[in-house]
Amino acid sequence: MLAAVRTAAASKSAFASMRSFSGSASIRPARWASPVISGLSGGLSGVRSSVHTPRRLFSTVKTAEVILVGCGAPDKGMGWYHAVQMLDGKVPSSNLTSIIEPYFLGAGASSDAGVDFAAWQGEVEADHEVKFLKSLSDLPVVDPKTSPRVALISGRTADNPALLTSSIAAGCNTIYLEKPGAPTVAELQSMKQEAAANNVTVLMGYNKNVCKYVSKVRDFASKNEGLVTFVSNNAYENTKESLGECFERNSEGMLKNMAIHELALLVSFYDVTVENIASVVADKEFSSVQTLAGPSGEERTDFDKIKFTITTKSGKQVSVAADRCGGSDSYATVVNDGKEIFKYSMPDEEDEIMVAEIQGRFPNAMPYFFPQDPDYITVKERVSSFCATGKEAEGVATIDIGVETLRVAEFLTPELQKQLA
Numbered sequence: 001m002l003a004a005v006r007t008a009a010a011s012k013s014a015f016a017s018m019r020s021f022s023g024s025a026s027i028r029p030a031r032w033a034s035p036v037i038s039g040l041s042g043g044l045s046g047v048r049s050s051v052h053t054p055r056r057l058f059s060t061v062k063t064a065e066v067i068l069v070g071c072g073a074p075d076k077g078m079g080w081y082h083a084v085q086m087l088d089g090k091v092p093s094s095n096l097t098s099i100i101e102p103y104f105l106g107a108g109a110s111s112d113a114g115v116d117f118a119a120w121q122g123e124v125e126a127d128h129e130v131k132f133l134k135s136l137s138d139l140p141v142v143d144p145k146t147s148p149r150v151a152l153i154s155g156r157t158a159d160n161p162a163l164l165t166s167s168i169a170a171g172c173n174t175i176y177l178e179k180p181g182a183p184t185v186a187e188l189q190s191m192k193q194e195a196a197a198n199n200v201t202v203l204m205g206y207n208k209n210v211c212k213y214v215s216k217v218r219d220f221a222s223k224n225e226g227l228v229t230f231v232s233n234n235a236y237e238n239t240k241e242s243l244g245e246c247f248e249r250n251s252e253g254m255l256k257n258m259a260i261h262e263l264a265l266l267v268s269f270y271d272v273t274v275e276n277i278a279s280v281v282a283d284k285e286f287s288s289v290q291t292l293a294g295p296s297g298e299e300r301t302d303f304d305k306i307k308f309t310i311t312t313k314s315g316k317q318v319s320v321a322a323d324r325c326g327g328s329d330s331y332a333t334v335v336n337d338g339k340e341i342f343k344y345s346m347p348d349e350e351d352e353i354m355v356a357e358i359q360g361r362f363p364n365a366m367p368y369f370f371p372q373d374p375d376y377i378t379v380k381e382r383v384s385s386f387c388a389t390g391k392e393a394e395g396v397a398t399i400d401i402g403v404e405t406l407r408v409a410e411f412l413t414p415e416l417q418k419q420l421a
């Protein structure tokens, strides 16, 4: 494992033991205040106002400045969860200095979620040296040659191409781009070119590339014969209303939205590219396509369940299954001669304790944050460490992987719909 990640684990266990040592609820002002800082402020009275970034106390890790672009609402936004992890000091190489939130600090400020956001902002500002800004243009520009700066872009997918342009203009030399990065291959390709022309590295938030169940299954499959299937489930209610709302909100479709993580695994680890696909076969018994009206009344056609097997020209075979109403877990299996010989799930038994703890702290947060918590940390740590030191972000998907993943999604969607018609 990377040294940087070992440091993260060490700081995490230091954090865990400090929590159990300090204990007092009265010194923990809010659920999103850093527990490490709260522990310190209880133990060392008067230190709190000058202590903002726990990692500086525990390690001498070189840090990169991180600008979070597109935070989203507390409990709901992916960006919000990234912020919480950095504020907790769980990402030693990152120094979160600014949170850019165009909507909740602008047109959406008076919405219910905007009011929630303002309350969270107040709590964070009281405890951390973090600035909240409406636009990247409000940020002081730095020289990327002397000041390593990451933009963690987690806006709506359709807004992310413009946010990348503004992040480059603000002097960010490394971009952590949430998946899928852009609505179309053409847009992501042009973002890739823009970044390259400005000497900016773009790494993608495909956290399943670094997660435990994937590495366990890949490890088993490297030593045993069998077909690997990556399975991803969501917990939507199986009704026309619930799925219609899901199809409308995730209008890029099942493959570019939910199953995109699995496609990134295929591109990263199974040589899958559009040109290298020899065949794709839909599992007609498992799969289902529906045309449903969303809340706006507009109808959309999408898969509510899809399973398929790809065989590559280089002789690899791998399957993916995704089900909008299958539950809230992800796992992978290895099947040989019709018999399942290996299965590993996320979360595993060890992680269930961690999931319960985080859920207790954030009972209303999106449930998918909890089992993926360690993987979000790992990707942020590797990207920040790359920006601060130049050390390769091992296992993290590059924008080339991101482009090919979207290409595969655009290729497979009509092909699978045709097979299921």
Ligand SMILES: NC(=O)c1ccc[n+]([C@@H]2O[C@H](COP(=O)([O-])OP(=O)(O)OC[C@H]3O[C@@H](n4cnc5c(N)ncnc54)[C@H](O)[C@@H]3O)[C@@H](O)[C@H]2O)c1
Pocket: 069, 070, 071, 072, 073, 076, 077, 078, 079, 101, 102, 103, 104, 108, 154, 155, 156, 157, 178, 179, 180, 181, 205, 206, 207, 372
């Ligand atoms: N890696 C993962 O596991 C994972 C999980 C979820 C989302 N994501 C990705 O993260 C990114 C952000 O997703 P999200 O679910 O946090 O999105 P979100 O819509 O909740 O928030 C993103 C941004 O959208 C803006 N916004 C929110 N409501 C708006 C409104 N009504 N009108 C206009 N703008 C509004 C806000 O500025 C916010 O910062 C996407 O690229 C998504 O694909 C990744």
